Amino acid sequence: MTQKIFPRVYRAYFEYLYARHKDPWDYETDPYERDKYARTLEALGGRRFTRALDVGCSIGVLTALLAHSCDDLVAIDASALAIRRARRRLAPFSHVDVRRGSLPEDIPAGPFDLVVCSEVLYYFDEELLSATLEGLKRELAPGGVLLAVHGRFESKTCPLTGDEVHDHLKANIGLEHDIEANGPRFRLDLFRSPTAPGESRAAVEAGACSIIDRLLNTVLLGPPVRAEPDGSP
Numbered sequence: 001m002t003q004k005i006f007p008r009v010y011r012a013y014f015e016y017l018y019a020r021h022k023d024p025w026d027y028e029t030d031p032y033e034r035d036k037y038a039r040t041l042e043a044l045g046g047r048r049f050t051r052a053l054d055v056g057c058s059i060g061v062l063t064a065l066l067a068h069s070c071d072d073l074v075a076i077d078a079s080a081l082a083i084r085r086a087r088r089r090l091a092p093f094s095h096v097d098v099r100r101g102s103l104p105e106d107i108p109a110g111p112f113d114l115v116v117c118s119e120v121l122y123y124f125d126e127e128l129l130s131a132t133l134e135g136l137k138r139e140l141a142p143g144g145v146l147l148a149v150h151g152r153f154e155s156k157t158c159p160l161t162g163d164e165v166h167d168h169l170k171a172n173i174g175l176e177h178d179i180e181a182n183g184p185r186f187r188l189d190l191f192r193s194p195t196a197p198g199e200s201r202a203a204v205e206a207g208a209c210s211i212i213d214r215l216l217n218t219v220l221l222g223p224p225v226r227a228e229p230d231g232s233p
């Protein structure tokens with residue numbers, strides 16, 4: 001498949017999925033997903049981010065959790081239906097900008113001090129993955145982090161497995177590998193871009209505030225985010 005055809009095929013596939021299910025992967029209710037989200041937030045270490053990017057945000061469940069630790073957050077997804085649901089969920093967060101767009105061509109302009117790629121990169125083939133990672137790296141701020149987390153399942157609809165994505169990241173991304181927090185069902189890696197000359201990593205992280213406990217107690221362990229009230233897709 002070429003770079004141009006591949007995302008178009010997937011757009012139709014994802015629209016079909018979202019037309020059939022409000023939450024195709026049970027992000028709102030599946031305890032495994034909630035545990036994975038908790039581990040994702042934990043890996044971010046309570047740091048506060050100035051401007052973050054959530055790639056392939058789907059219906060915005062993870063985006064809503066990330067929103068608590070970002071001053072500005074851009075969430076992007078190729079699916080119109082997913083974006084509609086994400087916008088509804090994220091309406092209370094005026095600092096979250098939910099955009100429809102397809103990577104790598106629509107990578108939003110940075111600089112971002114956080115880029116999250118959760119359950120999205122295995123939809124790319126090797127060529128698109130490399131192009132996407134190059135584009136995301138270009139938009140990373142000095143000292144910024146790229147967090148990737150992907151399930152370890154085999155799927156006929158994904159060109160790559162989660163393991164292949166993370167092996168590729170570790171071998172090729174060219175950023176400092178900072179955190180590895182693998183589970184039996186998922187892989188999580190956090191990479192860090194070099195800090196600007198004269199700026200120490202401690203200084204970059206000086207703005208960290210311990211919001212993890214609050215998030216875990218009030219958001220993750222609270223009632224699940226309600227599904228849409230109406231039956232519309």
Ligand SMILES: C[S@@+](CC[C@H](N)C(=O)[O-])C[C@H]1O[C@@H](n2cnc3c(N)ncnc32)[C@H](O)[C@@H]1O
Nearest residue numbers: 014056057058062077078079102103118119120
């Ligand atoms: C499995 S969901 C990810 C969910 C979300 N990141 C999470 O972890 O809760 C994958 C999403 O990636 C989006 N996607 C796939 N390829 C994409 C691309 N090239 N550009 C933008 N979004 C894409 C799909 O539309 C879908 O909503």
